[in-house]
Amino acid sequence: MAAADHTDPASPHVPVLLRPLLAAVAPVSGVWLDGTFGAGGYTRALLDAGADTVIAVDRDPLAFEMAQDWAGEYGDRLVQQPGNFAQMDEYGTDLDGIVLDLGVSSMQLDRAERGFSFMKDGPLDMRMSQEGPTAADIVNSADETALADILYVYGEERASRRIAKAIVRTRQDRPYCTTLELAETIESQLPHARPGQSHPATRSFQALRIAVNEEYNALHRGLMAAERALRPGGQLAVVTFHSIEDRMVKRFLQQRSGGGGRANRYAPELQEDQPQFTMKSRKSIAADEAELAENPRARSARLRVAMRTDAPAGQVEPRSIGMPQTRVRGK
Numbered sequence: 001m002a003a004a005d006h007t008d009p010a011s012p013h014v015p016v017l018l019r020p021l022l023a024a025v026a027p028v029s030g031v032w033l034d035g036t037f038g039a040g041g042y043t044r045a046l047l048d049a050g051a052d053t054v055i056a057v058d059r060d061p062l063a064f065e066m067a068q069d070w071a072g073e074y075g076d077r078l079v080q081q082p083g084n085f086a087q088m089d090e091y092g093t094d095l096d097g098i099v100l101d102l103g104v105s106s107m108q109l110d111r112a113e114r115g116f117s118f119m120k121d122g123p124l125d126m127r128m129s130q131e132g133p134t135a136a137d138i139v140n141s142a143d144e145t146a147l148a149d150i151l152y153v154y155g156e157e158r159a160s161r162r163i164a165k166a167i168v169r170t171r172q173d174r175p176y177c178t179t180l181e182l183a184e185t186i187e188s189q190l191p192h193a194r195p196g197q198s199h200p201a202t203r204s205f206q207a208l209r210i211a212v213n214e215e216y217n218a219l220h221r222g223l224m225a226a227e228r229a230l231r232p233g234g235q236l237a238v239v240t241f242h243s244i245e246d247r248m249v250k251r252f253l254q255q256r257s258g259g260g261g262r263a264n265r266y267a268p269e270l271q272e273d274q275p276q277f278t279m280k281s282r283k284s285i286a287a288d289e290a291e292l293a294e295n296p297r298a299r300s301a302r303l304r305v306a307m308r309t310d311a312p313a314g315q316v317e318p319r320s321i322g323m324p325q326t327r328v329r330g331k
Helices: 018-025 041-049 061-069 071-077 085-090 135-141 144-155 160-171 179-188 202-213 215-229 243-256 289-294 296-300
Strands: 031-034 053-058 078-082 095-101 230-240 277-279 302-308
Touching: 018 041, 018 230, 018 302, 031 041, 041 053, 041 071, 041 095, 053 061, 053 071, 061 071, 061 078, 071 078, 085 215, 095 215, 135 144, 135 160, 135 202, 144 160, 144 202, 160 179, 179 202, 202 215, 215 230, 215 243, 230 243, 243 277, 243 302, 289 296
Parallel strands: 031 053, 031 095, 053 078, 095 230
Antiparallel strands: 230 302, 277 302
């Protein structure tokens, strides 16, 4: 997932890897689906590059509120579709292309009331859809083992057990309600960050956000939905910011392009008689020096692009593409 991007809310969101993405899928035409609409950067670029229509999908109502100022410029070429990209095949079929940017949006991080960031105090929420259980619900109700599991599996936090124990101990006196309350507990269990290092609460907040929004489950379902929604020759472009997400996308495309793939080195190699995708490059695409100078947020971003074949769509097991599994709420 994307690192915190605390830009001026009034400034335009800078889409990461936009230039290489447009180059990889050129020429752009037909009907595309942007499964992570956000601030609209990819959608506008696709429309400007020649897409006849873009179906813009997002589960955050704020995305569509923010688009009101410019959406009218594109008329009926822009179709705004509230929803989760995990169900994108319900919003469009025979698509010419699909774009997914899996980084958390700065428009969410910058609003304290959304509870995504420890940089500003706000309610401990973190829900992209603004529906369902909040981060506070998990922090205040999950047992110590489940909390540690979330922090370790989703956030790769090595001090997960120590942090979980401190959270459970502290919430006995008062439940957690705000982001800074939780950040304070996490900081108390970790060494002070050195210059240039990320905030001590970064990994834990990432883990909770992923758990609240079931992000890895959505990615697994979304990749299969993309396979169903694309026409033969249609293109799938996915931008990731986190090693686990990139691993899931990489293994999915390897399996579906006939390259096999293993959840671990002891697992049997998977074979696909009829590949569903052709990978346009075996290696991921990273930002060049020019983009890094313009947008440091691009440093961890990776782009993978593949083209749909005419083989029938199928199913992919979560574990086979390295989807993390925890013991909370059956995930």
